[in-house]
Amino acid sequence: MATYDLLVRGGLVFDGTGAPGRSVDIGVRGGKVVAMAPDLSSADADEVIDADGKWVIPGMVDVHTHYDAEVLVSPGLGESVRHGVTSVIYGNCSMSAVYADPEDVADLFARVEALPWDAVHSALKEHKDWDGPRGYRKVIESLPLGANVATLIGHSDIRAAVMGLARATDYAERPTSGELSRMRAMVTDALDAGFVGLSTDRLRFSKLEGTRFAGRQLPSTYATWREYGALYDVVRRRGAVVQSNLDVEKRPETVMHFLLSGARPWRRSLKTTLLAAFDLKSNRSVIRLLKAATGALNPLLRSQVNFQLLAVPFHLYSDGMDLVIFEEFASGTAALDIRDQLQRVDLIKDEGYRRRFRKEMAQKYGVVAWNRDMYDTEIVGCPDESVVGKSFGQVADARGVQPVDAFLDLVSEYPGKVRWHTTIANDRTDVLNESIKYRHFQLGNNDSGAHLRNMSFYNAGLRLLKRVKEARDAGAPFMPLEAAVHRLTGELGEWYGLNAGQLRIGDTADIAVIDPAGLDDSLEEYHEQYMEEFGVSRQVCRNDKAIAATVVGGQRVYSYGTFVEGFGSTVKAGRFLAAG
Secondary structure (H helix, E strand, C coil): CCCEEEEEECCEECCCCCCCCEECEEEEECCEEEEEECCCCHHHEEEEEECCCCEEEECEEECCECCCCHHHHCCCCHHHHCCCEEEEEECCCCCCCCCCCHHHHHHHHHCCCCCCHHHHHHHHHHHCCCCCHHHHHHHHHCCCCCCEEEECEEHHHHHHHHHCHHHHCCCCCCCCHHHHHHHHHHHHHHHHCCCCEEECCCCCCCECCCCCCCCCECHHHHCCHHHHHHHHHHHHHHCCEEEEECCCCCHHHHHHHHHHHCCECCECCCEEEEEEECCECCECHHHHHHHHHHHHHHHHHCCEEEEEECCCCEEEEEECCCCHHHHHCHHHHHHHCCCCHHHHHHHHHCHHHHHHHHHHHHCCCCCCCCCCCCCCCEEEECCCHHHCCCCHHHHHHHHCCCHHHHHHHHHHHCCCCCEEEEEEECCCHHHHHHHHHCCCEEECCCCECCCCCCCCCCCHHHHHHHHHHHHHHCCCCCCCHHHHHHHHCHHHHHHCCCCCCCCCCCCECCEEEECHHHCCHHHHCCEEEEECCCCEEEEECCCCCCEEEEEECCEEEEECCEECCCECCCECCCCECCCC
């Protein structure tokens, strides 16, 4: 009988603690790391991964995903696994799929996360066989998971289940004392079942889809701070986590998050992670203000507030107007309220609507996510090939019209067929490098599993490692490689209370074997792949030379562009990660 089920041999091993890399082999048996030493014998192993010249790191942890529906129909979660991610957290932004009925869940997810309503609804309709968090966990544990999964419980999910979606999205309605007690009990049940914590939402452009309440905001946004405080108190007592979205237009609200997180003589501090730290093109002061706020208020109020940072430039793609940033202003929301493309064209062609749209596009005061600069765009697909490669501003100049009108003309002439691109944040190399190192910015906000046609940051961790490697190779390092690995792995696992992100004897063998020669420009290339389960062409990342192997639970599940046979169907590698 072999000593090891799997041997990872010859690599430079980073254990996820921040320690420098070591040239040791890793022996795995029964899904656990049982040996870490030089020159372990290949003859003693059933399977050997040759890691010579490679970096061996703990599987990366993606703390901000929206795989709640996808995990039910495609449990391999291959778009993460193929990039060295072995553990994911979903249930973010107040949305989970535990308590509410399938129609409500589809209404919650479809618009704000740009997921097909029918696909989300059918996934829940077909697979929902639980009546609470414990039952939900059992269903997830029965799936052939390709990655480890952990989840938050969503406030909108709870609120819709307790109050009904109509009352939960009405400012005139407040939960009764009995309803609030029930919500607190539901949070308790979720934490008892091993959930990571609670997610809430304050973003005004987080909107519902569906035929009943389309255009209303997510239920969580209608809550009072008293309601948040009552629920947060449950989370605080358990030492769990709160994730929320910051409404940066309301500056006083920023302070409220710190106050709710802060310790008092009678209570501990509350771990709080907020969206999001961006170096916005539209307002360069935001990133500085968030650093100043966390640096000053965390020690002053004894709070634990971190902001999630996307560690790469924030590139966005859109088919016409189907992009969440149009929810920032009323005329954009009015267009998105109309899902039928031809009916939307009628609205866009109306001159009164165009006047409102032009006026609101020109209003850039306050904090907005998008700079709304039509010259800072690129058309990447259109039936009129003469405009491809140009900005809407350039098209406007050629046609002698205003840039906004050139945009509206094209999206109304070719409904759903004008694909374009812009970068809204994180475009300054020096600022992003400094932000990546900042202690109160967590590496996250990848939005994996959401915005299928708008973005793809599944490989953000690999792109960070490429960034670190290139800076080092150029003689201008900004961060040690071991520190970057720690930020992507052990730091996140420890903060969220998960058994993930480190490689030590006794740890579960979740491993990414990275080929540094494959950390090239392919990581930034644009790709699409049809997603049969959701019936949509999905924006993805394809950098098959970068990952020599992904190991989950001691099983090699992926290598250089190829998944093992049975991945996501018969091979069960991942597990439900219980917090605590």
